Amino acid sequence: MRGLIVVAMMIGGCVPPASWTNLPEEDRQAWQRCVNVVSNTRCGSTVAEQDMVYRGVCGRELATTYSEQPSPESRKRWLLANGCPPSMVRPEAY
Numbered sequence: 001m002r003g004l005i006v007v008a009m010m011i012g013g014c015v016p017p018a019s020w021t022n023l024p025e026e027d028r029q030a031w032q033r034c035v036n037v038v039s040n041t042r043c044g045s046t047v048a049e050q051d052m053v054y055r056g057v058c059g060r061e062l063a064t065t066y067s068e069q070p071s072p073e074s075r076k077r078w079l080l081a082n083g084c085p086p087s088m089v090r091p092e093a094y
Helices: 002-012 018-022 025-043 049-067 072-081
Strands: none
Touching (some): 025 072, 049 072
C-alpha cells in the first residue's frame, strides 16, 4: 500500500503543472521559499500517511493556481494572501 501512495504522489503531486514552464525563475524561487507555508495553510499541516495523496494533489492544485496568476506582482499577492510572510515573498526588501 505504501508503494501505491508514493507512486500516486509522484504522479499527482510532484509533477509541475504545464503553466509552471512559463514562469520566470524569480517566481519559481518565490514558490520554493513559500511552498511549505502555503501548503500547511491550505492543505493542512498534520497529515496522516493515508492522507499524503490528498496533500500531494492539494499541493499541485496550489502550484497550478499560483502559476496561472497573470503577473509576477499578482503571484506575490497570491503568496501573501495564502499565508507566506512578506520576508519570504520579497526577501530582497528585508
